[in-house]
Structure formats: C-alpha cells, structure tokens
Amino acid sequence: MANASTKTPIKICITGGAGQIAYSLLLEIATGKVFGNDQPVILHLLDIPQCQEKLAGVVMELEDLALSLLRGVVATANPETAFAEVDIALLLGAFPRLKGMDRSDLLAKNNSIFIEQGAALNKVAKKTVKVVVVGNPCNTNTLTCMNNAPTISPKNFTCLTRLDQNRAKSQLAKKMGVSVADVSNVIIWGNHSGTQYPDARHASVRQGDTKVPLIQVMSDDAWLKSDFITTVQQRGGAVIKARGLSSAMSASKAIGDHIHDWWYGTKEEEYTSMGIPSDGSYNIPPGVIYSFPVKIAPGGEYEIVKGLAQDDFDTEKLKATYDELKEEAVAAQELLKS
Numbered sequence: 033m034a035n036a037s038t039k040t041p042i043k044i045c046i047t048g049g050a051g052q053i054a055y056s057l058l059l060e061i062a063t064g065k066v067f068g069n070d071q072p073v074i075l076h077l078l079d080i081p082q083c084q085e086k087l088a089g090v091v092m093e094l095e096d097l098a099l100s101l102l103r104g105v106v107a108t109a110n111p112e113t114a115f116a117e118v119d120i121a122l123l124l125g126a127f128p129r130l131k132g133m134d135r136s137d138l139l140a141k142n143n144s145i146f147i148e149q150g151a152a153l154n155k156v157a158k159k160t161v162k163v164v165v166v167g168n169p170c171n172t173n174t175l176t177c178m179n180n181a182p183t184i185s186p187k188n189f190t191c192l193t194r195l196d197q198n199r200a201k202s203q204l205a206k207k208m209g210v211s212v213a214d215v216s217n218v219i220i221w222g223n224h225s226g227t228q229y230p231d232a233r234h235a236s237v238r239q240g241d242t243k244v245p246l247i248q249v250m251s252d253d254a255w256l257k258s259d260f261i262t263t264v265q266q267r268g269g270a271v272i273k274a275r276g277l278s279s280a281m282s283a284s285k286a287i288g289d290h291i292h293d294w295w296y297g298t299k300e301e302e303y304t305s306m307g308i309p310s311d312g313s314y315n316i317p318p319g320v321i322y323s324f325p326v327k328i329a330p331g332g333e334y335e336i337v338k339g340l341a342q343d344d345f346d347t348e349k350l351k352a353t354y355d356e357l358k359e360e361a362v363a364a365q366e367l368l369k370s
Contacts, residue, residue: 157184322357
C-alpha cells in the first residue's frame with residue numbers, strides 16, 4: 033500500500049476560502065479526517081479581492097499547523113488559477129441572502145457567480161473533477177454551474193444535502209435514545225430549502241448485530257410526518273436564531289462526509305443523499321438538481337437507489353419540492369435572457 037510520501041496529492045479547490053465554513057473544513061481536510069491519514073493534499077483557496085488579506089491569514093495558519101499531509105496552498109481571487117487541474121471543487125462561496133432580499137434577487141446575484149465558476153471549471157479543471165456546491169440556493173446554483181461547463185459530465189456536479197441528512201439522523205437517534213451510528217438510510221428528497229422532504233420510512237436501526245426497519249421500532253408515526261420533518265427543514269434557521277451565525281461546524285462536517293463517500297464509496301447496504309441531476313427517477317423530470325438516495329462505488333460512480341415504495345404522502349412531498357426547483361430553474365434561465 034502506498035504511504036503519504038508516495039501517494040499523489042489530491043488537489044482540492046475551496047471557494048469562499050476566507051469564510052467561516054472553510055475555516056472549519058480546512059482543518060478536517062488537511063489533518064486527514066476526510067481522505068485518510070496517508071493521503072496528501074494540495075489546497076487551492078479562492079475568495080473575492082476584498083477578502084485577500086483575510087485569506088492570507090488563513091494561509092499563515094495552515095502553514096503554522098506544520099502538517100505533513102499538506103503539500104501546498106494556493107490563495108487567489110482568480111477562478112482560473114484556483115480551479116487549475118483540481119480533482120475536487122468545493123464551492124462554498126455564494127452571495128448571501130440579505131435582509132429584505134427575496135429569492136429571485138438571490139438567484140440573480142448568484143447566477144453570475146456560478147456562470148463564471150462553471151466556465152472556469154470547464155476551461156482549466158480536470159475533466160474528472162468532482163464538484164460540490166454548498167453556497168445557496170445550492171441546487172439551482174449547481175444547475176447553473178453545470179450548464180456552463182459543457183465538457184465536464186453532468187454527473188460530476190452535485191450539491192450538499194448531507195447536512196440535512198445528518199440533522200435528520202440526529203433527530204431520529206435522539207427520539208429513540210440510540211447512537212446516531214445505529215441509524216442508517218435516512219433520505220433527503222428534493223431541494224435544500226424549506227420544501228425538502230426528510231424521509232425516515234426506509235431507514236434502519238441497529239439492534240445488536242442486526243438492522244431492523246425504523247418504522248418497526250418507531251411507534252410515533254404522527255411525529256415522523258410532522259415535527260420530525262419541520263425540525264429538519266427549519267434547522268438552519270434555528271441555528272442562526274440561537275447562534276447569530278449560520279451553521280459552520282456542522283456544515284463543514286457534512287461536506288467532509290459528502291466528499292469522503294463520493295471519493296471512496298458508501299458502505300455496503302447503505303446509501304446517502306446527494307443533490308444530483310435528475311434522470312426521471314421517482315417521476316422527477318430531468319432539468320433540475322434534486323436530492324435522491326444514492327449508492328456510490330469506490331471511485332465515485334453513483335447510482336440512484338431504485339424501487340423504494342412510496343405512498344400518497346411521499347408523492348405529494350416529492351412533487352412539492354420539485355415544483356419549487358422547477359420554478360427556480362426557469363427563473364435562472366430567464367435571467368440569462370434579461
């Protein structure tokens with residue numbers, strides 16, 4: 033087996049490199065928590081010109097960590113420099129939603145950002161690059177980025193719904209009085225927004241050496257169809273209200289989980305949630321980035337988990353979040369004409 037001295041470093045670009053999510057995520061990546069303690073990395077950090085001084089301070093701290101796995105850092109305001117030959121692009125940076133700004137305004141501000149980043153990825157990144165969009169509205173930002181990188185496979189563009197999945201797992205474990213490690217196969221369907229559908233119907237709970245369906249253990253079906261869903265949907269807002277800032281520590285952990293599974297594959301008999309280009313599965317038409325349950329093979333090839341039973345409640349929830357995404361996709365397309 034190769035060791036850290038002989039393995040080829042993974043080149044990872046992180047946009048919004050001077051931001052609070054990046055500040056947590058950089059340590060996880062550079063210390064080996066995401067890719068393992070034998071995998072060296074090279075970090076490319078991108079941020080706007082106004083943040084370059086702050087970004088320089090982040091680079092100083094990375095240097096001061098004296099980490100053997102960190103083989104280099106590039107800090108820049110130029111997307112083409114940042115994305116040059118990268119294996120992974122983690123797009124954290126986006127225009128934030130300001131007070132009084134409606135969703136259409138947010139889409140307009142972010143459209144130009146992700147048009148530029150998609151074009152830069154298309155021009156200089158590896159054609160095998162794995163792109164994860166975190167900046168909101170992340171599903172539609174992913175669509176915009178993907179549509180502006182025509183020489184990179186659409187399957188290489190995903191958005192983060194792992195944070196929502198982690199939140200859902202935690203709520204279920206708390207309700208049942210078990211470890212989060214005992215809960216698996218919770219699904220997040222649709223948009224990373226208030227319409228998302230956290231679904232525990234196909235989840236499992238470990239009891240001893242076996243896994244049993246969660247719905248056989250959880251007797252509170254009313255809670256699963258009400259408070260559980262709304263708690264996960266509104267968790268980001270609850271964190272902001274309590275902390276005064278958006279989720280950073282939990283977001284960085286979720287990004288690490290997402291890219292680890294996409295790089296190394298999911299565990300046998302388990303799946304995860306990722307926002308990906310819809311292929312028509314579960315009656316969700318193509319043309320949107322939609323969160324589905326996926327299984328991932330080592331190396332990153334993923335496939336949607338097929339054949340999961342759904343009732344009228346599920347179908348209604350899946351359609352509601354699709355309708356929102358379709359509306360966003362149309363609005364983003366209209367912005368290109370204006």
